[in-house]
Amino acid sequence: MxxxxxxxxxxxxxxxxxxxxxxxxxxxxxxxxxxxxxxxxxxxxxxxxxxxxxxxxxxxxxxxxxxxxxxxxxxxxxxxxxxxxxxxxxxxxxxxxxxxxxxxxxxxxxxxxxxxxxxxxxxxxxxxxxxxxxxxxxxxxxxxxxxxxxxxxxxxxxxxxxxxxxxxxxxxxxxxxxxxxxxxxxxxxxxxxxxxxxxxRVPLRGVALLPGIPAVLSVTLFLLLGHQAMYTYVAPFAAHAGYGRTDVVLLVFGVATVVGIWVTGLLVDRWARPTLLGALALFVAVMCVLGLYGDSPAVLLGAVAVWGAAFGGAPTLIQTALVNASGPEHADVATSLQTTVYNAGIAGGSFTGGVALSGWGADALPWTALPLVAGALTVVVLGGRYAFPAAPADIGRRVNSPCAQGR
Known part of the structure; x- marks a missing residue:
C-alpha cells in the first residue's frame, strides 16, 4: 500500500x-x-x-x-x-x-x-x-x-x-x-x-519544550497522581464506608468510564477545553463529596459513577491536546514522554495513597487526592492557548506555525 x-x-x-x-x-x-x-x-x-x-x-x-x-x-x-x-x-x-x-x-x-x-x-x-x-x-x-x-x-x-x-x-x-x-x-x-x-527531527529536549507540551505533561502527572492515590485503595475506602462489595464499586466505575469516553468522543473536536475543564472540575467535586460524605454507601456509589465518567474521558482529552501541541509529526516522541510521565504518576500516586492510608486512615484518601487533581485543573486554566486551545481553528493555526514545527 x-x-x-x-x-x-x-x-x-x-x-x-x-x-x-x-x-x-x-x-x-x-x-x-x-x-x-x-x-x-x-x-x-x-x-x-x-x-x-x-x-x-x-x-x-x-x-x-x-x-x-x-x-x-x-x-x-x-x-x-x-x-x-x-x-x-x-x-x-x-x-x-x-x-x-x-x-x-x-x-x-x-x-x-x-x-x-x-x-x-x-x-x-x-x-x-x-x-x-x-x-x-x-x-x-x-x-x-x-x-x-x-x-x-x-x-x-x-x-x-x-x-x-x-x-x-x-x-x-x-x-x-x-x-x-x-x-x-x-x-x-x-x-x-x-x-x-x-x-x-527535533531533538528529544526540543519536543519536550514545544509550546504546550510541558503543560500537558504536568496535567497528566497531577491527574494520575490524584487518581491512583484514591483508586489503588478503593477497597479499604469502601470498607471504611461500610460497603464491602469492592467488585460492585469497580463495576460501577468501569461502566461509567465507558459512558465518559463515549460522551468525550462527541465533544472533543468542538469543545475540547470546556470538556476537559468540566471533567476535572467533576473530579475535584467527587473528591470533596467522598471526603465529606463517603461513609454513606449510596453516596459512595454515586460519586464513583461520576468519578468514572470524568476520568474515562480525560485521557482522550489530554492525549488530543498533546498531539495538537506537538503536531502529528512529533506525536510519537511526545507520547513517549507522556507514557513515562503516566507511569510515574501511577507509581507516585499509589505510593502517596499508601502513605496516607497508613498514616491517617482511609478517610484521608480523598483529601490526599484532592490537591493533586486540583493542580491538574489549575494547569488547564492557566495553561494558555498552546496547550488547551478554546477552538479547533486555534489548533490549525498553531500546528502550522514555525514555533509548533520546531523551527
Missing amino acids: TTASPAMGTRLPWSGLLALSTAAFTAVLTELLPAGLLPRMAPALGVSEARVGFLVTGYAVASFLAAIPVTAALRGLPRRPVLVGTLLGFACANAVVALSSSYALTFGARLLAGVMGGTMWAMLAGYAARMVPVERRGRAIAVVLAGITLALSLGVPAGTALAGALGWRTAFGMLAGIAVLLVAWVRWRVPEFPGELPGA
Whole structure:
C-alpha cells in the first residue's frame, strides 16, 4: 500500500481506527491479565502468588524504561512496520507465557511485552491523528483510546473468566493469536506513513519544550497522581464506608468510564477545553463529596459513577491536546514522554495513597487526592492557548506555525 495522506472527508476511517483500538485493547489485557490469575499461575510456575504479581510489575517497569529510548531510536522508520513489529512482539511474548513452565523464562517474556507496550503507546495517538483531518483528530483518538477503557471494564474480567473456564495458558494463547490476526488487519486497513526525516527531527529536549507540551505533561502527572492515590485503595475506602462489595464499586466505575469516553468522543473536536475543564472540575467535586460524605454507601456509589465518567474521558482529552501541541509529526516522541510521565504518576500516586492510608486512615484518601487533581485543573486554566486551545481553528493555526514545527 502506498503512503496515505490524511482523509479529507467527513467520515472516519473506521476499520483502521478500530484496528488500532484493538491493538490498545490487546496491550492492556496483556499487561493486566496476570493480576487476576495469581492463584492459577503460581502452582504451574512453582512460585508464590506475590512473585506472579511481579509479572505485572516487570511489564510496567519495562514499558516505563523503554518508551522514550526505543521510540527515539525508531522514529526514522516507516510507521506501519514498527507497529507490525510490536504486535509480533506481543504475539511471541504471550505465546511464551502460554507454553512456559519456567518462571525466569516467563518473566523475560513479560519484559519483552513491556518493551512492546511502551513502544506501541507512543505510536497509537499520533497514528490516529495522521489518518484524519485536524477537525476530526479528537474523535479519532477517542476511538483508539476506547480500547483501553473496554479492556479495563470488560476485557480483564472476561479474560479472567475465560482463564477460569479453559485454563490460564489458553487465555494467553488466545492473546497471542489475536496479535497475529491484528498484524493482518493492520497491513490491510491501516495506512503507511513515513518516519521522520533526519533533517526534520527535533531533538528529544526540543519536543519536550514545544509550546504546550510541558503543560500537558504536568496535567497528566497531577491527574494520575490524584487518581491512583484514591483508586489503588478503593477497597479499604469502601470498607471504611461500610460497603464491602469492592467488585460492585469497580463495576460501577468501569461502566461509567465507558459512558465518559463515549460522551468525550462527541465533544472533543468542538469543545475540547470546556470538556476537559468540566471533567476535572467533576473530579475535584467527587473528591470533596467522598471526603465529606463517603461513609454513606449510596453516596459512595454515586460519586464513583461520576468519578468514572470524568476520568474515562480525560485521557482522550489530554492525549488530543498533546498531539495538537506537538503536531502529528512529533506525536510519537511526545507520547513517549507522556507514557513515562503516566507511569510515574501511577507509581507516585499509589505510593502517596499508601502513605496516607497508613498514616491517617482511609478517610484521608480523598483529601490526599484532592490537591493533586486540583493542580491538574489549575494547569488547564492557566495553561494558555498552546496547550488547551478554546477552538479547533486555534489548533490549525498553531500546528502550522514555525514555533509548533520546531523551527
